[in-house]
Amino acid sequence: MKNRSAIHASQSQWANLLRQRALDLPVSHDLDKLLNRYRRHGRFYADRIGTADAWTQVRPLEKPELALIPLDPATPTREARTSGTSGLQVTIHNSRREREFRRALLYRPQIFYDLPESVTQVVFVDGRWCADPNMSPKEFTFAGRHYRTWFTGASAEPAAILNLLETLRPQLIRGIASGIVRFIGESQRSLDHIGVSIIGPGGEFLTNEWRNLMEQAFGATVLDRYGSTETGAIAWQCPHCHRYHANTDEIILEADPAGLIATPLFVSSQPLLRYRLGDIVTFDNERTDCLVQLPTITINVARRDDWIIDGAGRRISPLSFQFEQVPHLTAWRLHQLIDGSLHLFFDSDRPEIARQMLVQHLAEAVPDRPYRITRGIWKLDRPGKFKRVSSDLA
Numbered sequence: 001m002k003n004r005s006a007i008h009a010s011q012s013q014w015a016n017l018l019r020q021r022a023l024d025l026p027v028s029h030d031l032d033k034l035l036n037r038y039r040r041h042g043r044f045y046a047d048r049i050g051t052a053d054a055w056t057q058v059r060p061l062e063k064p065e066l067a068l069i070p071l072d073p074a075t076p077t078r079e080a081r082t083s084g085t086s087g088l089q090v091t092i093h094n095s096r097r098e099r100e101f102r103r104a105l106l107y108r109p110q111i112f113y114d115l116p117e118s119v120t121q122v123v124f125v126d127g128r129w130c131a132d133p134n135m136s137p138k139e140f141t142f143a144g145r146h147y148r149t150w151f152t153g154a155s156a157e158p159a160a161i162l163n164l165l166e167t168l169r170p171q172l173i174r175g176i177a178s179g180i181v182r183f184i185g186e187s188q189r190s191l192d193h194i195g196v197s198i199i200g201p202g203g204e205f206l207t208n209e210w211r212n213l214m215e216q217a218f219g220a221t222v223l224d225r226y227g228s229t230e231t232g233a234i235a236w237q238c239p240h241c242h243r244y245h246a247n248t249d250e251i252i253l254e255a256d257p258a259g260l261i262a263t264p265l266f267v268s269s270q271p272l273l274r275y276r277l278g279d280i281v282t283f284d285n286e287r288t289d290c291l292v293q294l295p296t297i298t299i300n301v302a303r304r305d306d307w308i309i310d311g312a313g314r315r316i317s318p319l320s321f322q323f324e325q326v327p328h329l330t331a332w333r334l335h336q337l338i339d340g341s342l343h344l345f346f347d348s349d350r351p352e353i354a355r356q357m358l359v360q361h362l363a364e365a366v367p368d369r370p371y372r373i374t375r376g377i378w379k380l381d382r383p384g385k386f387k388r389v390s391s392d393l394a
Contacts, residue, residue: 015143057215077360081324084230124175127153154179158186177201192219206303311368318389336391342371
């Protein structure tokens with residue numbers, strides 16, 4: 001039995017612990033002790049758990065309830081906002097140590113990659129800006145490898161991205177899946193001359209079409225990652241067995257029929273107890289003969305936004321709309337009609353302030369498209385699964 005996250009060890013030991021725990025047989029967690037730990041955290045969880053004497057008796061935590069979790073005023077935290085594909089804004093708080101551990105957990109799969117000791121990588125992130133290859137990289141050492149990282153926005157000019165890649169010739173490309181796909185589509189050429197070994201997309205559900213496109217364009221191995229802003233890295237595709245190993249030593253995962261429930265053990269500044277993410281996953285019954293012993297999962301259903309087509313006919317990544325940065329915004333949905341015009345639906349406790357900033361963000365992200373803005377996200381009457389970004393042109 002264990003409940004202790006590797007975050008409590010010395011930071012210099014994180015890589016070794018994450019490697020060894022991945023190679024060891026999985027162990028179960030003492031859920032009774034964990035419940036008592038959450039009870040002691042404060043009144044919020046003490047009241048929520050109440051007289052429950054079993055883990056599954058505690059009602060799952062939903063996105064709107066995150067704001068109710070009290071933060072320790074003695075621990076400085078940094079906040080991050082996200083809406084995922086739910087359209088509901090949530091704010092996540094992590095201490096500096098937690099943020100650094102989240103990065104270590106994100107880098108865990110690379111422990112098992114066939115990469116040199118010095119790795120050049122390009123990461124696709126939100127935005128329209130692309131690094132110049134002459135700029136100094138962000139440097140980071142983990143598990144005996146030194147990483148030199150340059151960043152490019154998912155909506156940056158394809159020519160600038162191509163120049164960055166051809167100049168640096170990175171062994172590894174990571175980041176927003178739709179941003180990588182958009183770049184490939186805009187490039188309209190083979191990219192295998194760059195010499196990329198591995199592509200590690202993330203941030204969005206990876207379809208087989210997207211996977212095949214990346215593999216064919218770069219001539220590289222695609223190893224997907226699965227996670228969320230709230231919980232950090234959840235699972236990663238193994239270079240040995242190609243299944244998705246789940247980080248169950250650091251995150252308790254429950255494959256609930258109503259949607260995945262996650263409890264990250266390394267977060268104490270804003271602890272999440274049985275937080276419902278909503279994706280439908282199942283644990284694999286068959287064990288593979290794999291070096292990595294972490295259990296494997298299958299991602300059955302994960303929501304994925306559409307693309308927006310701008311006035312020049314270019315595809316815009318659904319993660320390019322950084323509306324989470326707009327203060328007082330509580331929810332939003334963006335829909336593109338068949339004529340190309342845009343309709344943004346939003347909710348806010350300060351609607352006039354939010355509307356002004358949304359106009360600016362929308363004009364910057366999708367120039368040359370007419371748009372209108374309506375208060376009330378459910379005024380979009382669209383069948384099918386809820387999508388934060390939807391398009392009749394996609």
